[in-house]
Amino acid sequence: MLNTEQSPKWLTADRKSCMIALFERSQGFCIFGEKPCTNPELHHYGYFVEDLIKDWKADDRAAIEALWKAESLAIHKLGERRYPVRGRFSNISKDIYFAEQPQFYVTGLSISGLTFEPFASVRLSSSYIHLFVSLGDTLKTLSKNKRRKAIRYSKALPKDIEDNVNAIIRQAVRHYIDH
């Protein structure tokens, strides 16, 4: 019998179903469905989930901290200039606006719980709009350790990868604003 009260704190219902889905998909082997698997020590269910759980625990610790940070940031940002939300830009004001200040801030990198692809969360300047931009394969060439540090601790990415990531984000932001 499953006793929820004895479940560890990190094991939320979402995460539980995520693990079940991963197991069903992989049958204990490569969670990306590779045959043969190119990297069993990263991809095979047991190893993958072990890492995933570590990440979840770290996420939970970071989330508490992030909440505090977000709170104090929000207080400091109250003075920041507001701008009409999407769809209310004229072309001219849009150009002036972009000339004046950065278009977006990257607030973090993360891994999708569904696709296991990295994504960037991006805040459009002076608005409440958040975009989640899928980064696809951009981080693939990083070692596992560097990727994790980039994601968990916002450690700097190597220049070429950072340029790549920024290009993807700029494109996504442009696309969002223009449509």
Ligand SMILES: [Zn+2]
């Ligand atoms: Zn694999």
